Amino acid sequence: MAGFPLPSEITTPPGAEGWQELYAYSSTCSPARAEYEDSMFWFQDGVHWPKALLPWDASLMEVAITALSQYNTRHLLVPPANGIDFRIVNGYTYLSPVPAPEADIPARAEQFMQRAGHYFMNWNDLYDNWLVKIRDLVKEMEGITFETLPDVEPMEVVTSGAGKGAGGALQANYLHLLTSASTLWQYHFEFLNLGYAAYLDFFGFCKQAFPGISDLAIAKMVAGVEVDLFRPDEELKRLARMAVDTGITDAFKIGDVEGTCEALRAKGDAGQAWISSFQQSAEPWFNFSTGSGFSSQDKIWIENVEIPFDFIKNYIDNLQKGDDINRPTEAISAERDRIVSEYVALLGSDEDREAFNGKLGLARVVFPYVENHNFYVEHWSHSVIWRKMKELGAIFAKEGFLADAGDIFFMKRHEIPDALFDLYHSWAAPAVAAGPSYWPGIIARRKSIHSALSDWKPTPALGSPPEVVTEPLTIMLWGITSDSIANWLGGGASEDGSLNGMAASPGVEEGPARVIFGPDQINEVQDGEILVAPLTAPSWAPIFGKIKATVTDTGGMMSHAAIVCREYGLPAVTGTGFATSLITTGMRIRVDGSNGKVTILDD
Template sequence: MTSHMKFPSPYELKAPKGAEGWEELYPYYLLFNDKIRAKEEGKFWFCDSQHWPSPFKPFDTITVEFAVKCLGQYNTRHYLIPPANGVDYRIHNGYCYMSPLAVAPENIAARVPQFMDRAGHYFQNWGPLLDNWMKKVRANIADMEAIHFETLPEVVPVEWVKEGLGLDNTYFMMESYDRAIQLLYKTWQYHFEFLNLGYAAYLDFFGFLKEQFPTIPDQAIAKMVQGVEVDLFRPDDELKKLSKLAVKLGVADALKTGSADEALARVATVAGGKEWLDAWKAAQDPWFNFTSGNGFYSTDKYWIEHLDIPLGYIRDYIGKLEKGETIDRPTEKIAAERDRITAEYAELLSDELRPVFEGKLGLARAVFPYVENHNFYIEHWSMSVFWRKMRELSAILHAQGFFENADDMFFLNRQEVRDALFDYGNAWAVGGEPIGPVYWPEVIAKRKAILASLATQPPQPALNNPPEVITEPFTIMLWGITSESIARWLDGGSDKSKLTGMAASPGIAEGRARVIRSADELDLIQEGEILVAPVTAPSWAPVFGKIRATVTDIGGMMSHAAIVCREYGLPAVTGTGNASSTIKNGQMLRVDGATGEVRIIG
């Protein structure tokens, strides 16, 4: 790596015009602080546009704060993962930057016995502990569902007065808000209880194979754990089932017309319609608590609230079925490839090493499904309920004149929401007027303008001096950030017709590029195109039946995009750095998912 080349310092990187003063949108501890400039400039920061591809509204920072804090605690304080502590994170110009914290080499050995004891207990009792996790997460979702917000009444209910309750409605409103935030905090604590161990077991298996076979491709190792049935694919599988049922019952034509409401009303009037509608209803709980985003933003659209999204996918599938095409995932082919490659490498090992290989492989396969599964229960289902409850609260404050729009509450941070609630309750209690309606609209208008300006400029991929070599395994696995990818970002590539990234899912495909910046543009994708995006969400799987390959800016071998593409048998190149801003819509591409090369061929 050329040492003289570096990324800009956050202290020198100005805000886009019109976004000055953006710092006031975020808490002090998420900003680069002048008093510790030398220290902060001494660290390498990369932009996590994989999880947070657009600038944060003030309330939405709750997702990065809870997620990254909880990720860190499991590495650092629960399991003592020997080489890795947590990840430091800051917001700059509206985007999230991360800097992984390694354990000092001299402290690694002391952590090993504690890690073996704590993590070992999980690995040995994975099944029962995971069953327990599922119970906890479902109970947590039920607790969140039970929260309700209501407009304050004219008077405290007379029964409360006569039974001597001694409390008013604002008490319960404040309590419900605080409880919702705490339940979300619990959600993210649970999220990482198993996740880092899932990666750790895979990394252990990965490291073992690299030691035995230094030239083994990363992809070959990933293939040995693929072909797992996971709940993350269930929403898409449910849509496929419903599509087949529609064709079988003869209700396909009725489903094809007008809006979701119109189509469903029409189905109700035809023969077989009731049976199909019952199945449609049954699939929704819980599988339609699924977003086409990733759950991290208050603006994410969930299927359950936007039935036109799943219905659109069903219409696509019906079209394929009527042409006699198959819509199922190539699960048998993927499992056969997994078994073939596993046997091939097992055979090359000595008799002493083969049982070690079997043991590590067995563990990696046992824990791996969680790496995808948690995503449905946390990012999709839990977050779906949380955002729904927060919108309910926002609508109440909007009706009281606090904001111009029903969902403007998300332009306040979570502490300010508490203040606004107290303001509302306070005025109600004393019989006066709240101050919010004259205070917040102006503040929100200013913040909207700042956020609109921040969104005009794509984030810098990284900040400060890159390290000589990246060794932190999570950074490589999850984000696809390696010494090579950093060199490519800095250099910008001399050959403009060629991009390189991680060889994430094998196969070669040619087709026209379709550049997608957000989930809202998914319906633009045409049959046979190649999807190019900053990052894809696992929930984009229903469009994988249309496209020939996927190319992303960020993401490693274990990013959701890479895993989902492998399970769907689609070629993928991830972590190219800048494909979505280099490639233009309609350009002809050739994608080689085995070498990680993307060529613009016309």
């Protein structure tokens, strides 16, 4: 199989010269590591980071992938897999799974069984404790404050005997936020790899016991889960029903949030009760990013309440038309149970049936975490981190270091302590700070470079692909298979014009395509269309009542798009690679989610 460009062969886009200065030196390719980097196979992670990274946003990518690697390699000793290496290439995130040495696998397997076994045997208690830890960490981060340095310290600072002041606190609080972000991602992977491991164990058993069984059939056996990731959408539906039941729906015809709230308050107790109920839902459930949760530029529902208000209005309209806005949970559970019973009947011994039921039972116990973490970490916790960084950015902007609070995301994480010390020194002396004459020019140049990087279309992979992709998580989460690699190298479409991808959620639907590239285009989606996007985010769930099916460029069987579509009963094909390039809005297409095929019906 022909290869992709080597990392050392990638050229800089025009206007992006010097782009490496936007990121940590260790995160970009380097001549000293060229032999190693060119020998590896790297894929662009469009599931989590589809766009060029802002400098500070790269921090969360770096701690996330490092925490993943830490648990694989140092905590759990996952038998076949060490960590995942990463590089930023022209602003985009590329990952490379690192296999464990083959000779080490037997010894690692023994230790993995002991370590993972402890979690599997005590899963519910440990997971309950995890929920306490993650909520405590969110509360701790919310308590971090960034305040303008006072002209004079208050008298109580002197009389308390604290012996320290606001300048030191400002620096310490930023480091506290960084440490919290690292802790957050270690918590994230405490359970996630185990959740996948249990599913992979069940997956492997099924592949051996039932030759020819599809990946989709196995995935459907653990469908029908109730997870907190769906809670934001359920809260929208609840608020829509409340508006209908209490007869206040005409307030939502006004269009803007302020006017709607004013009309609701004018309706007395019923309107005020609805507003109070919305506020109760908002914390924490509307700490929900319109994207994957990894970009400081994506909108957060709780900070842009017009987003949930628009979704609620759509649900109100659906209810008034007599539509059922519930997820088809009963039908999905019934289909799940039917598939399980049919496959159990094929097993020839009580021993096999016992093994099947045990592995399926464990997969169902641990599987909810595979999605729940997404709300608690990528959405809720990251929302808090973005808000705190903007608070700090506002201080820099007030002092002339930055033109705007949001410019702080064009600084690297390790540059901010230097800028804070500059500010601290100028406040303490007092003296003229260097920052106002130093940072604006750098930020302007970085914005220009980032714009050029954003216009570059990243190649889906780098380096020579393996003959066969065997690493299970790479296959199921990212959708990287031997077939998908061949598809990338072939340009996407088959001879008959169809696109192939992962059979992610069953069913066949035909309809007009709606191609969108980000959450700011969600309002363009019309009833009866088929959504085509680079990826979908969990916060897009409210439009699933409109669409007939979903097609994505990225993602595998266990990507969030695939799982959410299965739980909402929508056919989906993920990991097509080129859907958004080859399909245009209005084209009629057929989506076969059972076989992973998308057919363009128009000439």
